[in-house]
Amino acid sequence: MSPVAKLQRVEGRGCVLRGDDIDTDRIIPARYLRCVTFDGLGEHAFEDDRRQAKGDHPLDDERFLGAGILIVGENFGCGSSREHAPQSLLRAGYRAFVGGSFAEIFAGNCTALGAPCVTLPPAELAALMESVELDPGQELVLDLEARTLTSRAGTVAVSLPEGTRSQLLEGTWDATGVLLEAGDAIEATAARLPYVSA
Amino acid sequence: MSPSPDSPSPRQGDARNLLDRVWDLHTVRELPNGQTQLLIGTHLIHEVTSPQAFQMLRERGLGVRFPQRTFATVDHIIPTDSQLRPLSDSLAEEMMRALEANCREFGITLFDPTSGHQGIVHVIGPELGITQPGTTIACGDSHTSTHGAFGAIAFGIGTSQVRDVLATQCMAIARPAVRRIDVTNKLGGGVYAKDVILAIIRQLGVKGGVGFAYEYGGAVIEGMTLEERMTVCNMSIEGGARVGYVNPDETTFEYLRGRDHAPQGEAFDAAVAGWREIASGPGSRYDDRVELDGRDIQPTVTWGINPGQSVGVNEPIPRPAEARDEERASLEEALAFMELAPGEPVAGTKVDVAFIGSCTNGRISDLREAARVARTGKVAPGVRALVVPGSQAVARQALDEGLDEVFRSAGFEWREPGCSMCLAMNPDKLVGRELCASSSNRNFKGRQGSPTGRTLLMSPAMVAAAALKGSVTDVREVL
Numbered sequence: 001m002s003p004v005a006k007l008q009r010v011e012g013r014g015c016v017l018r019g020d021d022i023d024t025d026r027i028i029p030a031r032y033l034r035c036v037t038f039d040g041l042g043e044h045a046f047e048d049d050r051r052q053a054k055g056d057h058p059l060d061d062e063r064f065l066g067a068g069i070l071i072v073g074e075n076f077g078c079g080s081s082r083e084h085a086p087q088s089l090l091r092a093g094y095r096a097f098v099g100g101s102f103a104e105i106f107a108g109n110c111t112a113l114g115a116p117c118v119t120l121p122p123a124e125l126a127a128l129m130e131s132v133e134l135d136p137g138q139e140l141v142l143d144l145e146a147r148t149l150t151s152r153a154g155t156v157a158v159s160l161p162e163g164t165r166s167q168l169l170e171g172t173w174d175a176t177g178v179l180l181e182a183g184d185a186i187e188a189t190a191a192r193l194p195y196v197s198a
Numbered sequence: 199m200s201p202s203p204d205s206p207s208p209r210q211g212d213a214r215n216l217l218d219r220v221w222d223l224h225t226v227r228e229l230p231n232g233q234t235q236l237l238i239g240t241h242l243i244h245e246v247t248s249p250q251a252f253q254m255l256r257e258r259g260l261g262v263r264f265p266q267r268t269f270a271t272v273d274h275i276i277p278t279d280s281q282l283r284p285l286s287d288s289l290a291e292e293m294m295r296a297l298e299a300n301c302r303e304f305g306i307t308l309f310d311p312t313s314g315h316q317g318i319v320h321v322i323g324p325e326l327g328i329t330q331p332g333t334t335i336a337c338g339d340s341h342t343s344t345h346g347a348f349g350a351i352a353f354g355i356g357t358s359q360v361r362d363v364l365a366t367q368c369m370a371i372a373r374p375a376v377r378r379i380d381v382t383n384k385l386g387g388g389v390y391a392k393d394v395i396l397a398i399i400r401q402l403g404v405k406g407g408v409g410f411a412y413e414y415g416g417a418v419i420e421g422m423t424l425e426e427r428m429t430v431c432n433m434s435i436e437g438g439a440r441v442g443y444v445n446p447d448e449t450t451f452e453y454l455r456g457r458d459h460a461p462q463g464e465a466f467d468a469a470v471a472g473w474r475e476i477a478s479g480p481g482s483r484y485d486d487r488v489e490l491d492g493r494d495i496q497p498t499v500t501w502g503i504n505p506g507q508s509v510g511v512n513e514p515i516p517r518p519a520e521a522r523d524e525e526r527a528s529l530e531e532a533l534a535f536m537e538l539a540p541g542e543p544v545a546g547t548k549v550d551v552a553f554i555g556s557c558t559n560g561r562i563s564d565l566r567e568a569a570r571v572a573r574t575g576k577v578a579p580g581v582r583a584l585v586v587p588g589s590q591a592v593a594r595q596a597l598d599e600g601l602d603e604v605f606r607s608a609g610f611e612w613r614e615p616g617c618s619m620c621l622a623m624n625p626d627k628l629v630g631r632e633l634c635a636s637s638s639n640r641n642f643k644g645r646q647g648s649p650t651g652r653t654l655l656m657s658p659a660m661v662a663a664a665a666l667k668g669s670v671t672d673v674r675e676v677l
Contacts, residue, residue, distance in 0.1 A: 025645050034289040105353075193223065
């Protein structure tokens with residue numbers, strides 16, 4: 001079994017990526033899904049958006065270089081279920097995501113990789129984005145235990161599903177081990193279902 | 199037997215809906231964090247999101263727990279011009295070989311092109327009878343919601359979860375809320391299942407379904423064929439709902455009767471009795487309810503960069519000044535990318551490419567409707583038009599009916615089965631700023647292979663009409 005880490009806090013600088021409904025095709029264009037490993041995906045994160053922005057993209061903004069927390073808008077990660085999307089962002093150095101809301105499959109994929117997606121109400125999110133844009137050098141602290149995010153704009157309460165939070169805090173976000181613990185109960189459940197056991 | 203409307207339901211007092219019942223039947227245990235360890239009865243895999251999962255199994259020394267409950271095919275990367283091996287794209291060939299090797303090593307059935315059953319995973323599951331009511335289905339693909347058309351609870355998962363399902367046949371997942379969506383009365387002529395789901399997403403928004411499963415019902419849905427219900431359920435995820443389903447009924451049972459992987463003979467009758475029991479009933483509870491009047495739904499076309507940005511074909515494209523504050527920035531971004539004129543009707547927008555196919559609209563009934571239109575004329579000069587059947591079985595049926603010839607003689611290209619230009623992981627791609635009338639499911643920036651390419655989603659009949667006229671056209675003027 002691979003070692004699974006308990007995650008209580010994520011500390012790091014922020015990168016502000018404004019815009020709603022940013023889909024996984026934009027995060028990692030489909031042509032980079034032609035692969036049998038996730039290696040090397042980090043350098044292609046947001047490739048087409050960055051090229052079209054001709055350098056004027058938050059991921060190319062040197063003030064945000066080395067950031068570990070990506071701050072996004074509403075419905076981030078909508079669209080395809082490709083885990084390549086969070087894989088590419090993690091490989092690009094992001095370890096946590098703070099936004100208005102997240103698409104469900106994207107958030108689930110992030111959890112399975114030990115990266116929290118937490119949400120803020122619109123006013124707090126706007127204040128955080130402004131604060132980080134004005135002062136990109138500041139350290140942010142995402143505290144999952146306390147459910148807070150601290151920036152120079154202050155400490156605000158963040159939300160995430162309780163099940164997800166406990167998976168991260170307890171180090172059970174890599175679910176395989178937990179699921180295997182059910183043992184024969186898996187076969188017993190299957191035996192009740194004719195289409196599975198037949 | 200189903201209870202007659204007059205007799206008290208045997209389930210009186212049971213307020214569970216179909217999702218609740220299927221969930222309860224598949225619950226292995228409740229996990230301490232409040233999630234459910236849910237048995238996934240049917241696991242579908244393809245070449246794009248599975249190789250890393252198999253690698254993780256090897257690294258951990260794990261096997262596949264129920265190899266007979268996983269079914270594989272190849273769809274995303276396969277070319278639609280020539281499927282001869284080795285594939286011309288060496289990366290695609292490597293992915294294909296990895297899938298073949300993984301299926302061989304772990305004892306998984308693979309429906310490859312030599313099987314006669316290959317096709318888009320969400321097309322072949324149903325046509326082989328693998329997709330059944332009351333089951334749980336997962337696949338590393340967001341359009342897995344398609345299978346909900348049968349009354350299955352089906353959802354897309356990422357690669358780490360593919361690993362979990364391979365290793366344990368289970369997932370750790372929270373039970374979603376259920377929103378009942380009734381589409382009442384009936385649809386007008388030239389209005390299709392695609393228009394229904396585009397109208398639903400337009401009304402509820404692209405994130406309106408986050409945290410919900412959508413249960414579709416009402417006279418319009420009940421009157422639909424299984425293939426039409428699949429189109430509706432397919433795009434649930436475009437409205438943010440990971441799961442979308444329709445309660446199973448006689449239409450469902452008749453669709454499944456006699457299919458390869460469906461129960462046969464007496465076992466089929468026994469299965470039907472069970473399937474009736476899991477359907478939601480009049481006393482079922484819902485977390486939310488929404489109603490749309492089918493008579494109000496028009497042939498619908500997207501004008502923007504997400505599937506919620508759509509209008510009726512004769513409606514004007516919205517103006518930023520008229521938008522709600524929180525939507526204005528998105529609307530301006532979409533209009534700038536699409537270079538479409540606000541205030542003008544979407545009808546008349548010139549198209550460069552027409553694409554008929556995908557897991558949303560690549561089934562035989564879709565091709566029949568598009569062929570009805572194709573029979574009325576020729577593809578307009580300068581338009582590149584492709585028809586890509588969703589599976590080898592769809593292609594065979596189309597050949598039997600002479601539809602391939604209808605399309606070819608009208609100037610469409612007739613291709614081999616695959617995902618094709620829906621997502622452009624294969625040679626079928628837009629070029630530059632091309633604008634495509636597409637029967638697929640996503641109009642995201644760059645979705646169809648050119649980073650600056652543009653997509654207008656619509657029904658297959660509307661795509662055919664756009665191909666013939668060279669611009670977006672109300673299909674009701676053609677039929």
